[in-house]
Amino acid sequence: MAHVGEDECFEDAFERIPVAGQMDLHTAIQETQCALHLVLNNKFNEALELLKPWYRDSMYHALGYSSILVMKAAMTFEHQDIQVAMTTIKDALNTCQKFRKRSSVVGSLSSLVSKQSHGGVPEEEIHAELCYAECLLQKATLTFVQDENMISFIKGGIKIRTSYQIYKDCQNTLNVTQDQAANSDLFTQFEGGVKLGIGSFNLMLSLLPQRILRLLEFIGFSGNREFGLSQLMEGSANHSLRSILSALTLLFYYTYVSLILGTGDGNLVEAEALLEPYQQKYPKGSIILFYAARISALRGDFEQAQSRYEECLAAQQEWLQIHHLCYWELMWCHSYRQQWPQAYTYADLLCRESRWSKAIYVYQKAAILSMMTAKEVEQTGEDLVQLFRKVEGLKQRLAGKSIPTEKFAIRKSRRYNAAEPVSLVLPALEMMYVWNGFSIVGKRPDCTEALLVTIETAEDHLKNNPSPSEYRPDDCCLLQMLKGLCLKHLGRLLQAELCFTQVLSSERQIRYDHYLVPFSLYELGLLYKQQGDVAKATTYIENAKSNYKDYSMESRLHFRIHAALNSLRGTPASTP
Incomplete structure (x- = not known):
């Protein structure tokens, strides 16, 4: 059967749901493709309605329904949303289980497919493995989010391990049967x-530091970044149901992961090329608009980014969660330009x-208010000290652990708990650094110069304070590091180097913000790399x-x- 385009299957989607009897694999994939098309057109509830009648009887309907x-x-x-999703995943796993081979799949999948009994049991069984592995990954993710105790954490790890093993078996099947079945749509x-699965796993594992990776290798995990990226690129180009999911995974990696967990070198040319065909197809799709806005921001075009985020806000009202993502990004676009109100x-x-994280949001709001004039703060009606004091009571735990950024915000806000609060120095710029925002604002010399003036x-002010606090050495070092970052992005590398080395030479004076020394060593290393x-x-980096x-933020x-x-090694981020 030829691949059915998303545009062709869509208008009469509801009329085509069979009322009784079996749902065959071709039709199930088609229906799920239609649901994905609805999601990309901001019709989230319609997508769920399309999938719901068959989600207990069709593996693809089950996977699609739980994914949304x-x-x-x-x-x-929201606790209720997490509970609903968890129940749905359990149902989806049960649905997939009905179609899985009863005996061990390992080593048997390839022999089944090579028989090429199209439309028969074997094809259903290999697709059931794939859907089952995806559902397991979803369940593991929610297990981490939902529960605090270590047992849940371990259960989540076991599910990921099982999912990873199934994907590896499926890849072996793919390699064995490439020639026999290459022309089949299924x-x-x-x-x-x-x-999608192998690419995502390899990419995710390649990001992990060696000390974590050594533990995972012991239980059979390994990751190669270049291989992961190539698998996802091939997946995004292969005209299947999951093509867009491979593309979105790559977009998330290039525009977020490589920035927050990497050196900030996201591949924006590749990201734009991936997004372009979907911009043509879904010009008003909020997910597509969001990524277009994010790419503009990463290019330093904050004005265009703001206008695209506002377009994304206007595109739909069904899922306000997407609005919250836009608010977060708009907050930063204005912060980069120091438009604090x-x-x-x-x-x-x-x-x-x-x-998502009340502690981070309240701290961020207080940090931004700290950058505003007394008159501007008064107009908001906020009490700055009370806001900082609220932060600690808002912390939450994920998988039994505090969120590192929350811990950082709580520790910083404690300066306001004293009878005589000691103001933080430029806390909004410090948080900008925590989220690697200087590598974004550095694309704009005008904004970077303006930040430098603020820091100086x-x-x-700190130097001329007649009654310095116990925090003064820490605050001086923070300002030196932030100043060094601005100077680096402005091409004044020798001055930047002096700023970073100033932090290192003050190491013994630092009393609280010990993170400044290893982070300055890292920044100095990047400067020498440049x-x-x-x-x-x-x-320096070693x-x-x-x-x-x-x-903090270790x-x-x-x-x-x-x-x-x-x-620096000039090699892909892979395990040894």
């Missing part, structure tokens, strides 16, 4: 699913509407990696160090 609800739960963090769909508006909206003004001194760069521990720095060392 998991996406919603991951965006809202084979193309199977191939797309395998490439506008940034405050979006920070306030997040505090009132989103449940704070520096003068100048082509690989040996010096490696020495120093940050090996000689410091138990500081795991985030280790992710960035892992990415930096791999780029």
Whole structure:
């Protein structure tokens, strides 16, 4: 059967749902493709209605239905949404189980497919494995989000291990049967699913620092970034149900993961090329508009990014969670331009509407208010000290652990708990660094120069304070590091180097913000890398990696160090 385009299957989708009897695999994939088309056109509830009648009897309807609800739960963090999604995944796993081969799949899938009994049991069985592996991954993700205890954490790990093993078996099947079934539409769909799973796993595992990876290798995990990227690229081009999912995974990697957990070198040319055909097809699709806006922001075109985020907000009202993502990004676009009252508006909206992390939102709002004039703060009606004092009581736990960014915000906000609060110095710029925002704002010399002026003004104020607090050495070092970042992006590399080395030479004076030293070592390493001194760069980054521990944002720095060392070696981020 020829591949059915998403445009062709869509208008009469509801009329075509069989009322009784069996749902064959071809039709199930078609129906799920239509549901995906609805999601990309902002019709989230219609997509669920299309899939619901068959989600207990068809593996693809089950997978599609649970995927939409998991996406919603991951965006809202609402307990009820998480519970609904978890129940739906259990149903989906049961549905997939009905079609799975009863004996062990390992080693038997390829022999089944090679018989080429099209439309018969074997094809259903290999697709059931694929859908089952995807559902297991969803369940593991929600298990981490939903529960705090270690048992749940381990259960989630076991599900990921099982999913990973099934994907590896499916890949072996693909390799064995490539020639026999290459022209079959069902084979193309199977191939797309395998490439999505194998590509995502390899990419995800390649990001992990060596110390975590060593533990995972012991239980059979390994990851190769280049292989993962190539599998996802092939998956995005193979015209299957999962093509768009491969493309969205790559977009998320290029525009978020490589920035927050890497050195900030996202491949924007590749991201734009991936997005372009979907922009043509879904010009008003909120997910597509969101990524278009994000790419504009990463290019330093904050004005265009703001207008695209606003377009995304206007595109749909069904899923307000997408609005919250836009608020977060708009908050940063205004922050990069130091438009603090506008940034405050979006920070306030997040505090009132989103449940993702109240502690981070309230801290972020207070940090932005700290950058505003006394008159501007007065107009908001906010009490700055009380806001900072609220942060600690809002912390939450995921998989039994505190969120590192929340811990950072809580520790910083404690300065306001004293009878005589000690103000933080430029906390909004410090948070900008935590989210690797300087590598974004650095694309705009005008904004970077303006930030430098703000930092130097704070520096003068600190120097001239007649009654310095116990935090003064820490605050001076923070300003030196932030100043160094601005100077680096403005091409004033020698001055930037002096700023970073100033932090290192003040190490013994630092009392609270111990994270500043390893992060400055890392930044100094990147500076030497930029100048082509690989040996010096490696020495400084290895120093940050090996000689410091138990500081704020440690795991985030280790992710960035892992990415930096791999780029210095000129090799893909892969396991040894």
